[in-house]
Amino acid sequence: xxxxxxxxxxxxxxxxxxxxxxxxxxxxxxxxxxxxxxxxxxxxxxxxxxxxxxxxxxxxxxxxxxxxxxxxxxxxxxxxxxxxxxxxxxxxxxxxxxxxxxxxxxxxxxxxxxx
Numbered sequence: 001x002x003x004x005x006x007x008x009x010x011x012x013x014x015x016x017x018x019x020x021x022x023x024x025x026x027x028x029x030x031x032x033x034x035x036x037x038x039x040x041x042x043x044x045x046x047x048x049x050x051x052x053x054x055x056x057x058x059x060x061x062x063x064x065x066x067x068x069x070x071x072x073x074x075x076x077x078x079x080x081x082x083x084x085x086x087x088x089x090x091x092x093x094x095x096x097x098x099x100x101x102x103x104x105x106x107x108x109x110x111x112x113x114x115x
Contacts, residue, residue, distance in 0.1 A: 003029050030081055030105045035113040037075040038101060051078070065089055065097075072101055072115075081106045 005013045005021040015021040023029045042052035053071045057063070069087040076085035084104045091098040102112040 003032055006032060026107070027105065027109050027111055030079065030103070030109075031111045031113055033079045034076045034082060034085070034101060034103055034111075037079050038072050038113065038115060040075070065092060068097070072099075076101045076103050083108075 002022045005023045007013050013021040023032065038053060040052040042054040042056065043049045045051045053075050058068055058071070069089065072087040073085045076082055076087075082103050083106050085101055086103070087099060087101050089097060089099040098115065100112045100114045102110065104110050
C-alpha cells in the first residue's frame, strides 16, 4: 500500500525530483490512513458515500462518549491492514474533545493518532 506523504498541514509534499512524494515507511502509512479515516465525514467521499464518521450526528449534539468512541474505532478498523483499534478520550468538556486512537497493524506494530 502506497500513500501520498502529507505534511503537518495535511498538504502534499514533493520529492527531490518535484514529483508528489509517497510514504516509504509502512507504519507511517497506516497512521496516516487511520488519521484520514477518523477525519472523514460520512458522505464526504464522492464515490463511497458509506465511508466516514457520522459527524453530522455527533457535532453540536449531546451524544454519549461511547458512541463517538465506537465510531472512531470503526473508522480506524476500516483501514486495510489495521488489526485492532482502541479510542481513548483524554479531554471532554463543553465543546472540546481530545484523544487518540491506538491501533495495531497487521504486522503487529502499535501506533497512535491524536485528535
